[in-house]
Amino acid sequence: xxxxxxxxxxxxxxxxxxxxxxxxxxxxxxxxxxxxxxxxxxxxxxxxxxxxxxxxxxxxxxxxxxxxxxxxxxxxxxxxxxxxxxxxxxxxxxxxxxxxxxxxxxxxxxxxxxxxxxxxxxxxxxxxxxxxxxxxxxxxxxxxxxxxxxxxxxxxxxxxxxxxxxxxxxxxxxxxxxxxxxxxxxxxxxxxxxxxxxxxxxxxxxxxxxxxxxxxxxxxxxxxxxxxxxxxxxxxxxxxxxxxxxxxxxxxxxxxxxxxxxxxxxxxxxxxxxxxxxxxxxxxxxxxxxxxxxxxxxxxxxxxxxxxxxxxxxxxxxxxxxxxxxxxxxxxxxxxxxxxxxxxxxxxxxxxxxxxxxxxxxxxxxxxxxxx
Numbered sequence: 189x190x191x192x193x194x195x196x197x198x199x200x201x202x203x204x205x206x207x208x209x210x211x212x213x214x215x216x217x218x219x220x221x222x223x224x225x226x227x228x229x230x231x232x233x234x235x236x237x238x239x240x241x242x243x244x245x246x247x248x249x250x251x252x253x254x255x256x257x258x259x260x261x262x263x264x265x266x267x268x269x270x271x272x273x274x275x276x277x278x279x280x281x282x283x284x285x286x287x288x289x290x291x292x293x294x295x296x297x298x299x300x301x302x303x304x305x306x307x308x309x310x311x312x313x314x315x316x317x318x319x320x321x322x323x324x325x326x327x328x329x330x331x332x333x334x335x336x337x338x339x340x341x342x343x344x345x346x347x348x349x350x351x352x353x354x355x356x357x358x359x360x361x362x363x364x365x366x367x368x369x370x371x372x373x374x375x376x377x378x379x380x381x382x383x384x385x386x387x388x389x390x391x392x393x394x395x396x397x398x399x400x401x402x403x404x405x406x407x408x409x410x411x412x413x414x415x416x417x418x419x420x421x422x423x424x425x426x427x428x429x430x431x432x433x434x435x436x437x438x439x440x441x442x443x444x445x446x447x448x449x450x451x452x453x454x455x456x457x458x459x460x461x462x463x464x465x466x467x468x469x470x471x472x473x474x475x476x477x478x479x480x481x482x483x484x485x486x487x488x489x490x491x492x493x494x495x496x497x498x499x500x501x502x503x504x505x506x507x508x509x510x511x512x513x514x515x516x517x518x519x520x521x522x523x524x525x526x527x528x529x530x531x532x533x534x535x536x537x538x539x540x541x542x543x544x545x546x547x548x549x550x551x552x553x554x555x556x557x558x559x560x
Contacts, residue, residue, distance in 0.1 A: 200431025
């Protein structure tokens, strides 16, 4: 069944050597102020050496401090970090994977902003963001463009726009967080105007350089974005020329709801979202969400639910996952434990670098010693 997992695929003018990618995973490994640290380089070198076709580096801000999730969010908003980004791209490529950097504006989830910004002044965890004016919107679109050009200059193979996790691009799309009454609010065609403008401006600036999109298919909130509208937006993204759509569900406001915590324990729990998006688009779709076994990965691919597999915490817990699957050694895989209570996510939400509680004691001890 693993044959399709290890077949090649053309994506955005590039050839993926197999159907495995590393999905972007924030772990707090950048240095203070978002610098590319030795630990970050070591981590991504290890992920690239795992055998996946592409590594997507997490969440680099286009606007610091206004758009950074934390002080350890990688910075792509300044040439001061260009050398570090170049070292990061080189480390991934030298280890055998295509290198992609995800760029983002956290919007109302910015942890470093005294007053975060958002499409509308909707309270978030006790803070009320400032609603963006039209000048702000144009400025942030330009920041996405500048960051994408910087990613290309640094030597990455692709750039990914972060439209997931309830960050700024998704905040514009969501009827829950976008209550504007101008041309950027109201009906879906208006709410999608800003993220689509970012896609088009970035693609125009970088030329043939592939641009992927991290895609929020369902907020899993009763008044939030759902599949009926998100699949319509996916169709527009596909027509706009994105290289791929990487599908996810949930935001920081839904991740820890009891029913979502239970759902997230199920293997392949977001594959249905990817399948719904794939029916609407003509570009490759990445499925993620606790795809813990080769059998599940192969089934998702062979049934046409997605074209690529995104491994996040699964790969972090055991970087040998691709080799063990390919060699029929799945019994040896060190699995991410769904019963751990999302300990790694809780660590990063407390602004602490994460480690996997499933790692052997020696590895956990050595990792934690890096931060003393």
